[in-house]
Amino acid sequence: MSALSTLGGRLSRRLEEVQISLPENAKQGEIIEIRALILHPSQSEGKTLFIEEVAFALGGKTFCHFDLSSMSSANPYLAVPLRAEKSGMISAHWRNNQGQTGSGQKFLSIAE
Amino acid sequence: MHKRDFLRLSALGTSLALGASLIGTRIARAANAEGWPAQSFAASSVDQVLQDLFQMRTLTESDRVHVLVGKEVDDALSVPVSVSVNHPMTDDDYIARIYVLVDHNPTPLASIFHCSPANGKAACYQRVKVLHDSPLRVIAQSNRGDIFAAKPAWVHVVKSKGAAE
Numbered sequence: 001m002s003a004l005s006t007l008g009g010r011l012s013r014r015l016e017e018v019q020i021s022l023p024e025n026a027k028q029g030e031i032i033e034i035r036a037l038i039l040h041p042s043q044s045e046g047k048t049l050f051i052e053e054v055a056f057a058l059g060g061k062t063f064c065h066f067d068l069s070s071m072s073s074a075n076p077y078l079a080v081p082l083r084a085e086k087s088g089m090i091s092a093h094w095r096n097n098q099g100q101t102g103s104g105q106k107f108l109s110i111a112e
Numbered sequence: 113m114h115k116r117d118f119l120r121l122s123a124l125g126t127s128l129a130l131g132a133s134l135i136g137t138r139i140a141r142a143a144n145a146e147g148w149p150a151q152s153f154a155a156s157s158v159d160q161v162l163q164d165l166f167q168m169r170t171l172t173e174s175d176r177v178h179v180l181v182g183k184e185v186d187d188a189l190s191v192p193v194s195v196s197v198n199h200p201m202t203d204d205d206y207i208a209r210i211y212v213l214v215d216h217n218p219t220p221l222a223s224i225f226h227c228s229p230a231n232g233k234a235a236c237y238q239r240v241k242v243l244h245d246s247p248l249r250v251i252a253q254s255n256r257g258d259i260f261a262a263k264p265a266w267v268h269v270v271k272s273k274g275a276a277e
Contacts, residue, residue, distance in 0.1 A: 062231040063136040069153045071222040073190040073239035083232030
């Protein structure tokens, strides 16, 4: 029981979290892949709960975004390309259909 | 994609789906924000979606749009879809949107990916629900309005939605 509640606590702390993966050795001009995992449920029946929008930004400037429906999976795992021109903070922001939001970020280092 | 990640995360997802009530109550702004195409997402048939998005119901197929999706999938609630479009991404000619539709879902339109020349190429990866055996369609649209539709890919769900939950 205590093991279960520990696991429960760990999972609830991780809800809404955004984990971003970037390549470690990106070169200038290279097209890299940015991955984001958002821990968020997706309920398509009854009281719906799902992420409607996820936007990716570099240095605060959005360069692509997804509009999603309740037919997108729980815990959205998304990958997008980016032409790596400069180092900067990569961020992913989400908003769900109840107006809640969350975000995560990770620094992208480009070798020049 | 890393297969190991995928397997680990889908197991985690099953536990998390039960924890919806744990989500906080922080409200930043109203739901259905401006820009989110509520009407297209509300459409319950593919014909309706296509009519709403493109003002036509039949699209010419193009081999420019490459779609990677399993022909047989185990988990109806998490089907990986990888898309790439063979098209320039220059400032005056680029793919602006990539639509993913699952014909037999109650809400056929699963997602719209909005991209820009900064992406460098027109591609995206995501996971969608395929609740019943269904064609999966991917349609790309350029900033000039050109429409490229992949040949629909048939997805067979080995376990039903009930079995997956």
